[in-house]
Amino acid sequence: MALRFALMIDPLAADQTAPDLATTFTAVDPAAPALTVGELSTQRGDGIFESIGVVGGHPQEVEAHLERLVHSARLCDLPEPNVAQWRAAVAIAASECGEGEGVVKLILSRGVEHGPTPTAWATAATAADFSLARTEGIRVVTLDRGYAIDAPARAPWLLLGAKTLSYAVNMAALREAHRRDADDAVFLSSDGFVLEAPTASLILQRGDTFITPAPNGAILHGTTQLSLFEHLAARGFETAYETIPVDELRRADAAWLVSSVRLAAPIRQLDGADLTVDAEFTASLNDYLLSPRD
Amino acid sequence: MALRFALMIDPLAADQTAPDLATTFTAVDPAAPALTVGELSTQRGDGIFESIGVVGGHPQEVEAHLERLVHSARLCDLPEPNVAQWRAAVAIAASECGEGEGVVKLILSRGVEHGPTPTAWATAATAADFSLARTEGIRVVTLDRGYAIDAPARAPWLLLGAKTLSYAVNMAALREAHRRDADDAVFLSSDGFVLEAPTASLILQRGDTFITPAPNGAILHGTTQLSLFEHLAARGFETAYETIPVDELRRADAAWLVSSVRLAAPIRQLDGADLTVDAEFTASLNDYLLSPRD
Numbered sequence: 001m002a003l004r005f006a007l008m009i010d011p012l013a014a015d016q017t018a019p020d021l022a023t024t025f026t027a028v029d030p031a032a033p034a035l036t037v038g039e040l041s042t043q044r045g046d047g048i049f050e051s052i053g054v055v056g057g058h059p060q061e062v063e064a065h066l067e068r069l070v071h072s073a074r075l076c077d078l079p080e081p082n083v084a085q086w087r088a089a090v091a092i093a094a095s096e097c098g099e100g101e102g103v104v105k106l107i108l109s110r111g112v113e114h115g116p117t118p119t120a121w122a123t124a125a126t127a128a129d130f131s132l133a134r135t136e137g138i139r140v141v142t143l144d145r146g147y148a149i150d151a152p153a154r155a156p157w158l159l160l161g162a163k164t165l166s167y168a169v170n171m172a173a174l175r176e177a178h179r180r181d182a183d184d185a186v187f188l189s190s191d192g193f194v195l196e197a198p199t200a201s202l203i204l205q206r207g208d209t210f211i212t213p214a215p216n217g218a219i220l221h222g223t224t225q226l227s228l229f230e231h232l233a234a235r236g237f238e239t240a241y242e243t244i245p246v247d248e249l250r251r252a253d254a255a256w257l258v259s260s261v262r263l264a265a266p267i268r269q270l271d272g273a274d275l276t277v278d279a280e281f282t283a284s285l286n287d288y289l290l291s292p293r294d
Numbered sequence: 295m296a297l298r299f300a301l302m303i304d305p306l307a308a309d310q311t312a313p314d315l316a317t318t319f320t321a322v323d324p325a326a327p328a329l330t331v332g333e334l335s336t337q338r339g340d341g342i343f344e345s346i347g348v349v350g351g352h353p354q355e356v357e358a359h360l361e362r363l364v365h366s367a368r369l370c371d372l373p374e375p376n377v378a379q380w381r382a383a384v385a386i387a388a389s390e391c392g393e394g395e396g397v398v399k400l401i402l403s404r405g406v407e408h409g410p411t412p413t414a415w416a417t418a419a420t421a422a423d424f425s426l427a428r429t430e431g432i433r434v435v436t437l438d439r440g441y442a443i444d445a446p447a448r449a450p451w452l453l454l455g456a457k458t459l460s461y462a463v464n465m466a467a468l469r470e471a472h473r474r475d476a477d478d479a480v481f482l483s484s485d486g487f488v489l490e491a492p493t494a495s496l497i498l499q500r501g502d503t504f505i506t507p508a509p510n511g512a513i514l515h516g517t518t519q520l521s522l523f524e525h526l527a528a529r530g531f532e533t534a535y536e537t538i539p540v541d542e543l544r545r546a547d548a549a550w551l552v553s554s555v556r557l558a559a560p561i562r563q564l565d566g567a568d569l570t571v572d573a574e575f576t577a578s579l580n581d582y583l584l585s586p587r588d
Binding site for chain 2: 030077123157158159
């Protein structure tokens with residue numbers, strides 16, 4: 001996922017009614033220095049982000065991503081994002097992703113300590129090739145996230161529902177999964193309920209019903225999961241949000257990790273036990289996810 | 295704490311035996327762009343740091359900080375820091391802190407995605423004026439950290455003993471404290487034990503004994519706490535590491551938050567209840583902390 005393009009965004013110059021938001025953007029070389037060492041994103045992981053899938057130049061589910069950016073900003077006491085400005089930035093960045101699949105990343109940082117605040121930018125990159133994960137499936141291990149399922153209700157300062165830049169634990173969980181000869185992880189609450197993956201949502205299948213962990217603040221609202229649930233409902237399947245004990249995941253007829261760029265990756269092994277992968281059905285999900293979606 | 299100076303460090307060029315480590319440093323303008331948008335420190339809070347107090351040009355407790363940097367790197371699967379190189383960087387940065395009190399910050403980032411890795415830099419800044427916090431004391435609220443006291447033993451991927459750049463929760467806890475009309479917070483485990491403050495360690499006093507939470511992996515090893523314990527022992531006091539239920543903190547004869555730059559800040563109010571501040575004794579602690587320490 002080498003960066004092809006970067007756009008610095010001036011959030012202070014933005015005005016919801018400005019006729020030409022493009023004047024608040026500055027294209028920069030993604031390989032050249034663009035941020036100062038005083039950036040709080042870099043010093044404190046203090047900011048929020050979104051990763052938007054792009055297919056053939058079309059950014060997917062932009063409004064859902066922008067809504068989540070606004071939600072994250074609110075949870076983190078960051079200035080309210082100017083949605084019209086971010087939408088314009090996504091359009092420009094998406095056009096720089098090239099052919100095939102790409103990813104546009106939006107970052108809103110708390111800014112520079114004692115400096116202008118916030119800082120914001122968008123990047124465009126070619127996506128990695130995830131075709132193997134989509135067709136062959138992935139091996140997943142469950143890892144304790146340390147929090148009880150009711151922690152977020154008690155302690156909003158844990159920012160569990162915000163997509164912050166503080167992803168060191170998510171990255172460490174992926175390294176732990178690799179150490180265990182797996183491709184990815186599923187976080188469990190300390191009391192044994194299924195949460196989410198470090199960079200994806202979980203959907204499991206029980207008969208003709210598709211189930212995802214209830215968003216109670218402990219997990220991110222998954223934009224790809226939301227989109228897939230609409231699609232599955234339109235195909236006549238039941239969809240449900242539930243509090244899912246890990247044993248229920250182990251007994252599922254099938255399960256997927258779904259995210260904006262890798263899309264639907266069927267879980268073929270969970271903690272060493274095989275899970276059934278329905279290749280044809282999974283392909284139909286990814287066909288949908290690769291079609292232009294707004 | 296405006297930055298006065300920044301030094302980019304080339305960790306790949308470093309060699310423990312290099313005769314001139316200074317050739318691996320490049321001074322940069324701290325107000326000018328120095329980092330690319332692809333930096334994983336900024337995208338993922340994926341890296342580690344240290345903040346070293348500087349008094350009259352002398353960096354305090356450098357070896358303890360470098361040891362913790364190495365410890366954090368190990369927990370985060372980062373390349374082993376070249377301690378000789380970091381020590382040389384600290385000396386240069388400390389000399390740029392000016393008169394009075396300053397702070398040298400060391401950052402080791404996982405680097406640029408698909409680029410050179412890791413990246414590293416040091417900054418020098420004048421410290422904020424903390425004399426009021428040191429003399430008048432601070433109001434503190436307790437906040438749930440969400441984890442049980444035994445979480446780190448079960449789940450090392452939570453990185454609880456590492457000083458990572460993923461500090462969004464620490465910053466959110468400080469904002470929550472301010473919302474509650476307090477100056478700072480003390481984190482509690484979900485099962486009610488005292489951990490640490492978002493950017494400081496806790497020491498409490500019971501008679502002639504000074505107690506700090508036992509380092510079981512759930513908290514950082516506090517360099518200032520370690521130094522103060524040595525000092526207190528030399529003065530004939532008892533020191534102890536204990537698992538501290540929050541009620542014990544409430545019953546303490548006195549308590550302090552201690553850290554590298556603010557130094558010893560006596561807690562004058564805990565969750566709205568007054569605590570005794572011994573101004574003279576606290577001044578003696580800060581006199582010690584302001585003296586040159588190695």
